[in-house]
Amino acid sequence: MKSFSDWIRQPGLLNAVPVGLFLLVGFAGPLVLVLLYSFMPPKTFTLNQVPTVENYLSVVTQSYYISFGWSLMLAVITVALLLVITYPIAYGMTKLFNRWATLITILVALPLLISENIRLFGWVLLLLKNGVIDGSLQYLLGVSLSGLLYTVPAVVLGLVYVYLPFMLFPLVIGMSMVPDSLKEAASDLGASRLQIFWEVELPLSMPGILIGSLLVFILSLGSLAESKILGGQVIVMIADDIESAFTFAQNWPKGSVLSVLLITLSLVIIFFLFRNIDLDRLVGRR
């Protein structure tokens, strides 16, 4: 018991108590509740029923695989597009821009402080019939491009737009960990540019690529506003289904089952992420 009393008296642990308690009540509590509700009979609002796996069975047999499929597919597409879009920028920020890199970091981060809704609404104005893009084309070329909004590509555009910083910053950190001397050495030994990219740069910046990709993947997977604002009714993503189960359908157990599935998937990815990063090094730069 002595070791326990030593452990409990550590100053670090004492300082961790307020945040720890808060997250226990506000984060762990609700999640456990959702898990418990997922085993209650459909359309019940109390926990004192006989546990059942009925909801899990009905979710599997019903057409929820469609919204899961859409979410997974759009998340994968978003990750792939963002890798291609941000890789050259990350390269520029670590190797070319020098002091301008800080300014670019700030400029990319600033929109994160503006409500996602407002920024997505900006895209509505751009893509709308007679909007900025359609209107300009009509004005300049006389052609109309009116069917841009409320399409699947518009949703992808929204996801790419909103989650761009979450891919760029991990890439920059990952790439800044590749020493220039290694590339020079490879070049001295006669490697071509393409070889240097495939054999040196890409493998060594892999941690950053992995972290960025997984981050964007889970964020896109759980997204709600993009498909609602830019997609209209064209597709239903999983977060959308969860919302309607809880609100319109008033079926808490079913919403809970869908949440549990999404949460489990997200948590698996997050734990995988954590295994691959050293926070002291990443945050403290030690």
Next chain:
Amino acid sequence: MKSMLQRKVVRALIVVWTLTVLLFLYMPMMAVVMASFTKQRYFRFPVNAWDTRWYEKAFESLSVRDLFWTSFSVALLVTILSVVLAFFGALAFARYDWKGRKMYQRIILLPIFFPQAVLGLALLLWFSSLGITTSWHTAVFAHMIWILPIVTLIMSIQVYSFDPVWEEAAYDLGASRLQVLREITLPILSPGIISGAVFAFLLSWGNFPLSLFTTGADQTIPEWLYSKMVSGYTPMVPTLGSLTMGGAAGFLLIAFLIVLAVRRLRAGKPD
């Protein structure tokens, strides 16, 4: 010589690409501001008539005032509470080496990457199971689940560069616990505290997925904007959108000026 030219071309392409993406990031926001000054009821481009009447209406409207105060109150409370709690959280994160720290660091980060809409719904379930009526007070709690970890992380960056020797020296010179906190720890950590507070305020001010399910009968500006975007569009949407963006920009500017002023004061004061 050929490779020199090649390198220059690649360099130019990367610069152009970066600028294009930056434009891509800011274009929607510029479109919102532009739309807020148009005269027509439904947005058309090119704009042929400009007007500020939607701003006048927004300033006169009592419901806009309510929305503003709800958003502001939530953000202010979230900021104060998060900064106080995160101060200790950051010390545990970065200052002390203790058994269980690695685990704690990871748990702290979990909520940041968690799907916010699902978290909001889980909290809705949680509140109604506990018999708590949702209002803007519960939204403060909900925002903090997501924002408190972020503020803790931001403050931790500062704490990592904090040398405990300063505190020990003060203790050796006979300072009390409170004195050390006031004279040493807080001033050294103040840049981290200020940036943590700025993030807390702005992230709460703009938050939508958590507010959507946890404000009950109250409404914040992002929620109102969303409801009008999805159904019942009014030209007030771009106007209020621009006003919230302006508010965020103003807040950032004020925070920046405060930091500058504090720095100048400190530099002028002989130690």
